[in-house]
Amino acid sequence: MITLHHVPQSRSMRVLWLLGELEVEFAVAPHAPDRSLRDPAFLSLSPAGRVPALEIEGERMFGATAIIEYLCEKFPERGLGRAPRDPDRMTWLVWLHFADTVTGCVDILRRAYAVGQTQMMRDELARLALCYDAIEGRLSTPVENRDYLLTSGFSACDIAVGQAVYMARHFLATDDRPELTAWYARITGRDSFAAALPAPDAVRMFSQEFYEVPNG
Template sequence: MIRLHHSPQTRSMRVLWLLHELDEPFEVVPHAFDKSLRAPEYLVLSPAGRVPALEIEGERMFESGAITEYLCERFSPDGLGRSPSNPERMAWLVWVHFAETLSQHCAALTQQHVALREDHMRSPIVMKLEAARIKKCYQALEDRLSPPIENRDYLLTGGFSAADISVGQAVYMARFFAKLDEFPAVRDWYARISQRPAFQASLPLPGTGIFTQDFYPPWEV
């Protein structure tokens, strides 16, 4: 049995989405996104006290990128994954891990907007810089999805993969802080992948999650 330790609207969402796409039996252990993740019993699963953590056949994993690689190699090596002999393997690895580049900017903005509860604690400069960095990531995706010859439906020519899941979840989070209006190829790609039943199944239930609103900077409103 696969057991995913999950908090809504965190990186564990990308593993939840992947598990729904794989259609393998699994169960979800819900966690609040709070100090309970530092409890000794949870630190056995994830030493840094973060989600996701994955239990599988008596072993445990943490780090969403590593979990994504393992699950794809085991259950869908040339479907949602790309095996080492696949010519798209290099690009698959790049985009699976590019999700973390985007996510780190989202994490910085989550800290500024959510974790720091008083205005005097927040830095407008940091918020502006991190929102701009998200847009630089959007531009990288726009370039990837809009090559000179023809538009791509997905990040890889061979079709939908865990690269779209990982980056798509990061874009889901980033949209709370930076709009997609200036990036039509990214906007259309995101609309396409977010219609998938597995994505919908990974969304937070009403009243759960970290975010209850968008946090667009004042100059975008």
């Protein structure tokens, strides 16, 4: 049995999305983004008190990227990973881990907004814009059927980066980057993405749809 410990709109959302794409049986243990993640019971699953945590076959895992790599290797028949000798393996790893670069910007933006650090927000928005530029550049590469980050098609790195962009769009829109915007619409049109969205009554990480930089 697979159990995912999940906070809506957090990094665990990308694992929830992946599990939906893998079409495997799993359960979700919901959590709120509060101090309950510091309880000893949860810390035994994730020592830093962060989601995602995954219980699988009597073992535990923590860290979204590690979980994604493991699940793709465990269920290779869905084609969401890339094996070590696959020509796209290097690129798959690069973009899979790039998701954490994007989310790192979001983490700083959330903290800066909470304490009214306007300059810190502006600095981090500039870094996030560079991340968007990197995705736009990748998707603009002139190859046939460039619909996804990999030439070989949809994969877990689209899920990871796509969910990171989902979080980032609470602070920086993508409208001025046409390839990024079209890719984001393409991947978030999948049923598994819709299933990973928070329920209407869920306690969310983001209380607003968009956070403007405060004046000052």
